[in-house]
Amino acid sequence: MLTARGRSLEITKAGYLFIVLTLAVGFAAINSGANLLHVLFGCQIGLIIASGLLSENMVQRAIVHRRITSPLHAGGRAALAVELRNNSARGDMISVSVEDDDRIETSDTTEPVFSVAVPGGGSTTLHSSVTMQRRGLHPLPKAVVATRFPFGLFVKRRELPGRERVLVYPRIHPVDATALEEARAGQGEARGARDRAGEFFGLAEYRQGQELRRIHWPATARLGKPVVREFEARGEAERILILPPGVAGERSFEAAIEELASQVVALLREGRIATGLRYGDELVVEPGTGSGHERRLLEFLALVGLERAPGPTPATSGEASPGSERAA
Structure with a gap:
């Protein structure tokens, strides 16, 4: 050539x-x-x-x-x-x-x-x-x-x-039936479900990761701290999956990400369990359902830990010009 x-x-x-x-x-x-x-x-x-x-x-x-x-x-x-x-x-x-x-x-x-x-x-x-x-x-x-x-x-x-x-997105593999049953039944962190689709329930203190549009601004100005509106749940259970902090490339960290991503897809496509994600001590994604929520969870899992990953070697790195920045 x-x-x-x-x-x-x-x-x-x-x-x-x-x-x-x-x-x-x-x-x-x-x-x-x-x-x-x-x-x-x-x-x-x-x-x-x-x-x-x-x-x-x-x-x-x-x-x-x-x-x-x-x-x-x-x-x-x-x-x-x-x-x-x-x-x-x-x-x-x-x-x-x-x-x-x-x-x-x-x-x-x-x-x-x-x-x-x-x-x-x-x-x-x-x-x-x-x-x-x-x-x-x-x-x-x-x-x-x-x-x-x-x-x-x-x-x-x-x-x-x-x-x-x-x-x-992270690699997806079939979820073991036992692991999925544990996720449905209570493995991880359970919470009382509140959903934006139901009737107004009350006000609660704002937590990191919650949607800003749920903030009740008059009450926030009156109390001097951010508070959010909560609504009655539609009846589905909530489950918060937990990912321990790690660095991209570590075998155990990558395996944990793949397992969580597989559980997220399996749980959300059933449509009965509102699934959220906690990374270490921080709630990074509020519980929710639907394809849009699945995309938010997978986007976080696709990028988590990469900011601390070691740089690529010259043999594998490559420059990319700005283009289509992300997948649909």
């Missing part, structure tokens, strides 16, 4: 055969002096030059944006939408694919996508999938736009500038 200035060129099997044939015709033309062989040799060289110019024209006009369209968990696959736009209004962009840069060794991968043609000034959205191995906020695998146009003799690739960053 030949590489220069953000471009790489790979010769296909058909390309090797064509180059060998071109050299053979060239030697025959020199030795025989036949004008017909000289004309044929010149046509073959012209095809190689034309192939390079046309393939460069295809890859240089491509603009690519990638975004996650489903929750992404470590070790799992998520849907990825790839928007491919033709930056030139003059002519179609033909036979273009978006794929991972195979010169970079990484366990994070995306499925390649291919477009037959994109009209001048137009765009198309292609659907792929992505797999990431570590929780946290990470750039998508480095990608290239590639083409075999027009003759299939070479594969021309252009590096895409920047990498969109996505939020990777």
Whole structure:
């Protein structure tokens, strides 16, 4: 593979055969002096030059944006939408694919996508999938736009500038039935349930992690300390799961995060237990239910401990330009 200035060129099997044939015709033309062989040799060289110019024209006009369209968990696959736009209004962009840069060794991968043609000034959205191995906020695998146009003799690739960053939730695995029953029945911290959907119950002192919109401002001004409104529960139980403090990368800490994330998903998708989260001595997420609440819990578990994690080594680190900052 030949590489220069953000471009790489790979010769296909058909390309090797064509180059060998071109050299053979060239030697025959020199030795025989036949004008017909000289004309044929010149046509073959012209095809190689034309192939390079046309393939460069295809890859240089491509603009690519990638975004996650489903929750992404470590070790799992998520849907990825790839928007491919033709930056030139003059002519179609033909036979273009978006794929991972195979010169970079990484366990994070995306499925390649291919477009037959994109009209001048137009765009198309292609659907792929992505797999990431570590929780946290990470750039998508480095990608290239590639083409075999027009003759299939070479594969021309252009590096895409920047990498969109996505939020990777912790790995989810099947929850042991015994552990889930303990979580339902009372493992962790139980509380008297109060819910915003019921009738007004009373006022209580504000606790770290509660929603600011629940603060009762007149009472707060009168008492000189923040207080919040509480409402009658709808009847579901409340459970606060507890995560001991730790540092990202520690095996026991990562295992605890994965176990809690799996329990969160299992409990909330049953819809009967309002689930919250305490990190050490701090209540970081109030109990609640629903898909939005599940997302808040998983977002916290995706990033917890990373602020104290050791920096990546030069072999595994990579710069990412601002893009799509988080997953849907």
